[in-house]
Amino acid sequence: MSFNDLEQGRGVPDSPAARQEASQTFASRGETPEFMQLTDRVGLHIFRINANVATLQKLDKRLQDAHELGQNKTDELMKQFVDLCEQTRGIVKDSTDDIKSLNAYSFHSYGGVRRSSPSLLLQSKLQRDFQDAIAAFQVIQKSGIRKEKVALAYAKQQGNDASGMDFQIQEQSTPSQQLIQTQIHAPKISQEELEFQESLIAEREAEIREIEQGVQELNEIFRDLSHMVQEQGGMIDNIEYNIGNLATNLLA
Secondary structure, three states: OOHHHHHOOOOOOOOHHHHHHHHHHHHHOOOOHHHHHHHHHHHHHHHHHHHHHHHHHHHHHHHOOHHHHOHHHHHHHHHHHHHHHHHHHHHHHHHHHHHHHHHHOOOOEEOOEEOOHHHHHHHHHHHHHHHHHHHHHHHHHHHHHHHHHHHHHHHHHHHHHHHHHHHHHHHOOOOOHHHHHHHHHHHHHHHHHHHHHHHHHHHHHHHHHHHHHHHHHHHHHHHHHHHHHHHHHHHHHHHHHHHHHHHHHHHO
């Protein structure tokens, strides 16, 4: 990672190899091993969250055409979406302590040695990129909730249609032997359909509650992160200003 990379905002390593290179760079500048390990972990958290968000976006796009996929395929994709949301929320929760530790890292000095400006910029950018990753995750979760509600409305409509069909068959029954048999067997089929639709509706409602609860939990984390970033914003802006002036003077 070069000085120009940090200046241009490319401070977060995007791969294990890049993170290792960054660690070596900061080690050569006298950064502590604890700081290097911490930034490496946070960078990995961000990478995993963004990778999951990219997969969720692909699933969300496929679910836009749910009416053409059929019930079974839609259910399969929706389950993948919900499971991946749960996994991603787990990553966010597990990484919160590392983010707080990164925030608590001294901006001024450690062990009597003043920390370098590139290290401070990376520290701030990791926090902001983590915040951006959560924001992107929140957006795709809310999109998933909308898809779930559409699927829920469709399932309820299917249940109403099945119930209405059963009612019509009973109303049209006559004493003839053939229609009496139809009247006897039709409610059984209709009841199975109704039970299936009811279980599907219950599943959809549970998934919606799960995602909505996850959104609320991450909103609290997001607010905490926003507060941390705002607290450090003035100091980081001043560092970036000084680095910008230095780069301008070197090019002059």
